[in-house]
Amino acid sequence: MTERTINPQPAEETTGNVTLHDILRMVAANWYWFVISAAVCLGAAYYYLASTPRIYSRTATILVKDSRKGGDTDLAAFSDLAGFQNRRSVDNEVFILQSRRLMSEVVRRLGLTTDYSVRDRLRTRDLYGQSPLRVRFIDETEDLSAELTVTPLPDGRLRLSDFDDGFLPKSERRTQIVVESGDTAATPVGKVVVERTPYLTPAYEGVPVRVRKRSLGSATSAYRNAVKCDVANKQASVVTVTMSNTVPRRAEEVIDALVAVYNEDAVEDKRRISVVTSDFIRARLDVIGRELGDVDRGIEELKRSNRMIDLQSEAARNVSESSRYKAEGLSLENQIAVARFVSDYLRDPAHAGELIPMAASVASETVAAQIDRYNEAILTRSRLLANGSEQNPVIGEMDRELAAVRRSILASLDSHIATLTLQRDAMRGEEATADDRIAAMPSQEKAMLGIARQQKIKEELYLYLLNKLEETQLNYAVAESNARIIDTAYGSPLPVSPRATMILSIALVVGLAIPFGLLYLVGMLDTTIRGRKDIEEHVSAPFLGDIPYHEGGDERGVAVREAGRDPLSEAFRMLRSNMTFMNVSAGNGIRSVLFTSTNPHAGKTFVAVNLAATLAMAGKRVLLVDLDFRRHALSSQLGHGGSKHGLTAYLAGTTDNADALIRPSGIHDGLDVIYAGTQPPNPAEMLLSERLDRLVGELKERYDFLFLDSTPAMSVADAVISDRLADLCIYIVREGVLDRRQLPDIERLYREKRFRNMCIVLNSTRVRRHGYGYGYGYGYGYGYGYGYGYGDDRHDDEKRRGIRGLLRRIFGKHKK
CATH class of the missing domain: 1.10.287 (Helix Hairpins)
Known part of the structure; x- marks a missing residue:
């Protein structure tokens, strides 16, 4: 029969390898990471909002008189002489508005080189226009840069401390000076005069006010970079002057002062030209007056000498x-x-x-x-x-x-x-x-x-x-300015940044995107088997069934229950049913089954034990034979890893009594076990013994099913050697453990018929619902460690949960 007949599965509703259901399942499985990440990002956003000063924007609109656009209305003394045309361009005026010279005058006029601020919780609040103190530097120069802290005391005096100019030693920085208001104090940063202002209220007593004096150049550069001038419309000569600042009043005053200085500069420039022009004209009038007198005298002399009137x-x-x-x-x-x-x-x-x-x-x-x-x-x-x-x-x-x-x-x-x-x-x-x-x-x-x-x-x-x-x-x-103010500086009372709603939304999105991205990246970096579809796309061997991931079971690794309706028990029953549909070349049907895998920790011992228990629960007599002479996985799982009375003793000729090898499993009355025994020095040669063939032939007569738990096929040759004893080879592939790049090797084993009646069983799949109650599909999440038997599998599955498992998946640190 075909594979479809052997193991019918509901059609996958997928588009590619990832479905929306898979993503939702991944989110649901790792919800706590999303909650933690969102909480951390929202906390960081709240801290940013609480510590970042509010930024307000103010804008003024002016009309520049552009001669190209009909805005030239000035009286020009030499407007009709070549070389004296007075032409203006709005683009040039924009550059003049943003010039350093004008901003320097604004900084001087408004006293913007000195800033006052206090600490308000997490945020620093600027006291522009409302400072309770005024500090004047007696020896102030344009290059002076200094800082100090002024603290109003309850007795009316002022304490000066925390001096800094970038060069002071720590001892001078820690100097404290107490002065009266209006006194001149000699400080490490020079002589200063500290005065009270009407804004000094009792609320400021004991509150340190930080005073920062910047150089004229640095203050000019800062405000010049903050002011933006743009032409609103290329068809018009309207210019918008915009500035963003933590203090709306300062932004308004800077913009208005800049426009006023610009107009004053334009008027002064025109008047300066008028003065120079007047001086030039007066000088020329004197010269031309003298020349005109000489001409008149020449006419007089000519008429007198020729005795003529006209x-x-x-x-x-x-x-x-x-x-x-x-x-x-x-x-x-x-x-x-x-x-x-x-x-x-x-x-x-x-x-x-x-x-x-x-x-x-x-x-x-x-x-x-x-x-x-x-x-x-x-x-x-x-x-x-x-x-x-x-x-x-x-x-x-x-x-x-x-x-x-x-x-x-x-x-x-x-x-x-x-x-x-x-x-x-x-x-x-x-x-x-x-x-x-x-x-x-x-x-x-x-x-x-x-x-x-x-x-x-x-x-x-x-x-x-x-x-x-x-x-x-x-x-x-009547000298007039180059610009006419349309609107003085104005703006919204709401800050333009930081925008709390947008930042919190972005923080929430980032908080959800970080774990999703990491998990998705882990999934993208994960090259292991992620579901049945990976196997079907690369391996043509019959797919016998899949075993869902399961935590629990007794110490012997038995997880199925005789009357259980859980997905794991149902999966093994389905696996038991699918075995009966396998076409076997032998006429007597399936009697012996070999269990192998590509690498250790695929869970073949777990599958063998639970499938044997399922058959025993169905009334079959089943014998488990541990052919793993190297690690004794089955024997160790059943508690007899160190037993000296096992199969190796029989094959070595130490005993000839086959009945002495058979031990009850303690799992079910219909399930017996032959342990591996002492580890031999030559496991492969011992598996080639004819005694093993005779023993298997004899046991087939006594049991309905003989399960041979062998070694991984890609690790040692024991499984290939043992294949002669089996009617069916169940190749165990564990989801999340086997690398997809190893699937071509399994396909090669199948095509080269290295194993008789080879079929695939996918172990440890993630369960998802189907119409009839359960099903198995792809699983995204944390990586699986290799386990040899159920006990190891459970330990590895526990370790893969949490951040350690995530790091293992990212860096490929799987347990070997």
Whole structure:
């Protein structure tokens, strides 16, 4: 029949090797470790909560004026000049807020270098803002670091003790000084003045107040690390300033002081720039004023030297004069030409007696009058000549008079021509002078333009600097900060740490996780057999049954009861029933059964004794034979380990009476025993004796079952030698003892048929419930020690419980 037919078992409801039921069973079996661990962790958490100061968080919100995001509203004196643009970035302002320089000023302003504290049960309570005492160090420097304890006494005085600055010897540290409030005391850490404050109440009498003076650098670093500045939104310029501290008031004051110092620093920086700018502008105004005066004097000198008032008017006047002189010159030329024509006309004899052409436009009045009189005389002569002859005396007289007039006219014309010539030359001279002045005008204009340009530049620069000087003064007067406070420091009255609920929850989880982790780690590190499934996965030999773990039994190792309904008794009855389903090559069925195992302490003697007792209780005659000549496990368990009348005596030929070897077991009337006897020097050779074969054959005729308790198969060859005597080999595997890595060796024994009708029995399994009342499955927990027989097993199982067994499992310290 197949193994399934031999030993039907309920299907395992597992996922892998570990089920939730296994975990719950492990927790239930080791509940006290979980309780102890949880209690210790909760106690540690409570101590931590009781000894750790409460931390409170405070946050302020400010709006930084970022010029990139429309926040630049300041008046900048040189905002329109390249190189003087005043641009701000919120990221840069965040770094400035976190600068060491600003925090140093905050520490100085709030006096944060000196701390006061008292011991309040397990916790140290900071007295910031409520200190009953005030200590001033007379010789205080920025690098001073010291500590002392001030204790108010009932008589109103103050005791100074426990001095320390990191270098004092123990003798000076133990110095005690009693002073009055307000007195200056010379102490090992320097001169100090201790004063009472309004917060000193009778409750502080006799209470030591610890005073710690830190250096400015260390205090600055501590508070600088505690303050965090972050940009709330990259799209905006809002900055949050956060600080966590044991005293909420101190966190609020530090944040508010930091923002105030930051704004003051920004205003002071702008005013400092305004002062420097004003000084620069005034200096430039002086220089430019002097240069502008020089330019004005140059214009004055140029106008004076050229006798001009205005360059354009002078140019127009010169052009007008030149044109006038040229016109007058042309007029004079015309008059001279006309006068010469008349003169030539009069001198020409061909025109004698003719009228003189009149050119009144050019002739002088005198000449014109003479010409008029001459023409009238010519006309008169012509009338007279028409009525007379040239010999008329009157005509003669008139001719003489006309000749005189002609001469007079010629003289007047010559004089007039000379006068006109002089006037013409004068006009040409004036015209040339005007032309020279006109020719000199471009040079004068160029010089004037250069001077005017310098004047204009100087004037514009002078006016610009005057305007910027006023703007600078205005900037100084209305200088504003770079940030606007949206919310001053605020926060919840509840501490942000330590969070009691979270810490206690974590402590509880850790307290439960530690034993679970250790037990699970032990289970992971455990390479021993943990259940039937391990055997079925690695060994193809038939599985005959499993024996649950059991504590108790009598001194002979008998744990089954004839009418017992306990799991152990039922297990052996099931094992007895499964034996009948084994196919045996011999036609007479199973008569002799060999018990062996891989290593000692597998419990094969315990299984053999209790299975034999179960068969005897069923009415069978059973004989137990101790074939372990080396340790006499069966004989020792039954109290005859030192018996000299045993099987070895028969095999050695000392006795031939087989009946003398058989002894009643005292367990049941149907159960007898043959003890091993004296330990021989050659157990293996003795087991090869033919006398043993004859004895076994004879005993098979007399008993229903012959149980041969042999040695471990992997330790010595005795079990393999004894296999020839058996119809069935029950190979005992103990859960929690046999290493799973040895299962391939058992499989090899089965496949190589080293044992006849080999089958497996799993011993010492952990019991778990099944539908019909009980069952056997995997067991996680403490390791088992090896036992040889039930008595040893029980001792080992007791030792595996507790922390010693746990350590044995972790470090592999199994009993060999």
